[in-house]
Amino acid sequence: MGSSIDSPNSPQCPSFAIRDETHNRFLRSISTKEPSFSELPHTPSRLSSGSLSSPCHHTASLPSSPRHSFAPTKLKLDHDHLPTSHRCVSSVLKKDGQILSIAASNGLVYTGSETNLVRVWKLPEFTECGQLKTKACMVVALEVSNDRVYAAYADAKIRVWRRTWDGAPKHVRLATIPRTGIYVRGYISGKDKMMKHMGAITSLAINISDDILYSASLDKTVKVWRISDHKCIETIQAHTDPVNAIVVADDGVLYTASDDATVRVWRRNFCSGDRPHSLTVTLPAKNSPVKTLSLTGDGAVLYGGCTDGYIHYWHKGWFSGQLQYGGALQGHTHAVMCLASVSNYVISGSADSTCRVWTREQDGQHKCLAVLQGHRGPVRCVSVLPARARDDGEDGCSICTGSLDGILKVWHVSPKGNAGRRSPQNG
Template sequence: MMHSDPNLSATAAAIPRDEVFGYRNSSASLTGPASFDPNRMSCEGSPMTMSPWNQTGGGSNFPWSFEENLPQNGLIGSLVREEGHIYSLAATKDLLYTGSDSKNIRVWKNLKEFSGFKSSSGLVKAIIIAGEKIFTGHQDGKIRVWKVIPKNPTIHKRSGTLPTLKEILKSSIRPSAYVQVRNRSALWIKHCDAISCLTLSEDKTLLYSASWDRTFKVWRISDSRCLESINAHDDAVNSVVASLEGLVFTGSADGTVKVWKREQQGKTTKHSPVQTLLKQESAVTSLAVNTSGSVVYCGSSDGMVNYWECEKQLSHGGVLKGHKLAVLCLAAAGNLVFSGSADKTICVWRRDGKLHACISVLTGHTGPVKCLAVEVDHEKSKDGDQRWVVYSGSLDKSVKVWSVAEMAPDLYQMAMMQQQQQYQQHIGSDADSLQSDESSRAGNTKDKRQLEKSWQGRLDSVELPASAG
């Protein structure tokens, strides 16, 4: 097992602008708690340090294509509708919802457009599905609620907005309901800047919204009430994700990842700060928690993915280094974690115990990968080999659909197999060429040994995007 180049980093000049990539970058200074070691990586004692991105040029020097040589992980199709950059995705059963910087949310079924509905605002930054309700978070700071018409599932009707008009009117007459936000007074139940992320509690009863206004808010789905607003960070909150046992994680442009604990105090819900997992200069752009709640992943504008293991307590597990530019989105499913980046690629990492290996790099987008959604592929999954359908939305205005096998060989194994095949072919062809020349027959053994030595050196120098942490 191997890890990637510890010297890999993205320069500040390479990080895309907020306006283009839709996250707020960091304005914080570099700080580092004792619990976080940015140089720690998985398989720390490994003698192999391999990465195709340890290059000074513009691209990889691989003599092969990942997709051609990894038939287990490949492109199924592309969804393209020239109306805007794709900023958000949500998948449920056989439907896919896509949000863009147009006023439309599109619904797709079996790789074809199924229906769509229009929002009164522009950029749709987040979509999440809770039972029969679809929640969309927008650039204007509002959360809109939609319902499917049972008699005609192609029709989606807006059923409300968070906060509701009733709650706004009720709060507006109470002076205690106002807070100071950027030198002005505003209702605490309303977001004052773009909504960056939506997530659900583990029991699906609460909705969390993160915003560039530096807060995250807690909404009760049953009656659409805002239960709590937490001033979480010193800069924009780019991501929020809920886990098991009432834990909530937030990531911010101030370079921190914070942990919050949900507690029920009588009839009220209260979130208290528990721990700060990370303090760094680079903005935290995305978070994900695996299904069992045992691992928390954090993507940053420097192209790194940090992760923490949740056993008795949260401890830093390491860093996955596989991208040249900012990690804009993360998704976890089964033993896999997917990282989408501004470098236009998606790295697929498989977790085995405490180690992670890169089993595939999905390429094909011509713009930054902004959002991901993953669903189980029930038709192709077999005993011992779980398969997933992965949706990736990009600023190239397309959504790509991928089939990914959990038990696919990692890139190092594939490269070694391919190099071995090339070795056998070249030794065979070169030996045949030498055999055909009667005058050089005496030197065949020596020449063949030289060829074998040369190819063994090439096998030993294979470079790959590999595991870390």
């Protein structure tokens, strides 16, 4: 259904490089051929063998943290073969350049790229059914909640659409955050730093129960927006280096990840006036910048993907916001750029051009189920598709991956020998 996956056409916008105006240098410079992480330490070299039948672990040394000892998780793998079958069921190449963001909801998948388009895809057939257009280009983050679609662009603004159904999905543009008039008035009054990020947005998160949208930025802050009127109600001075990822739990606890090699945990106190978010704990990530986060649906496990190729994870304690270090998943040979989780599955995408599918077992240990190979560039974004997207009756999960090679892929991963039997948790 997609076009041939030869080398992508040149994108309309420049390569995904975001400049930190404060220090006048590029924090990231990622090409579609080979990623450049020269500014990020401890990136292990690429393995010479990439066979799917090889054991899913990596023995490169990892620097230990001065605060905690480090004991990487030993993966329980059959050395003769991986315990699952997987296949790429769709591969689509558009003229959009690098794919930078993915979000899935209610039978639709939204993808953002270097262009000014957010493409809308219908499941399960994964056919394009719409486009969201703006004057700005480079869609760096996407979030979907109920009937709202939030897209963050390289101009440090967020566009909002409302989704309706009239035989087919339709999207109506609602707002731009921050609104231009409010930003101009704030600039004149000297409050412009409260109204707009001073660096590119890197991640979005939504807390519907508290009517809050969070945005993280290279300017080292996290801004808190009230969804009902799109106003900035708080700016969190979150880290000493750029904030790369944020996730929020159902209990309102906020997690932020940064180039300062830490994950920070924030709680919201409604009685604290103008700065209700307070820092609860700082989790060290073994001296490696943390590029991506994912939280299990029940909030029990937090995962952080780092530039050294490791995925650290923490278990939730008895109290809200309390976390205990669990270990690290080994396998990727370059920076982990994206994570997603559903049920007991964890999916990681990396600058080594592969995705790995992990399962969390009852004893808390993890097993690598599959290595998804096929992209010709770093895997920048990943989303687990809803169970209704499956139409073949197999167990497992369906995954959509976007790469800096400009290609979107959909994969089905299922345990070997279980074809034709649908698990209860996946519908």
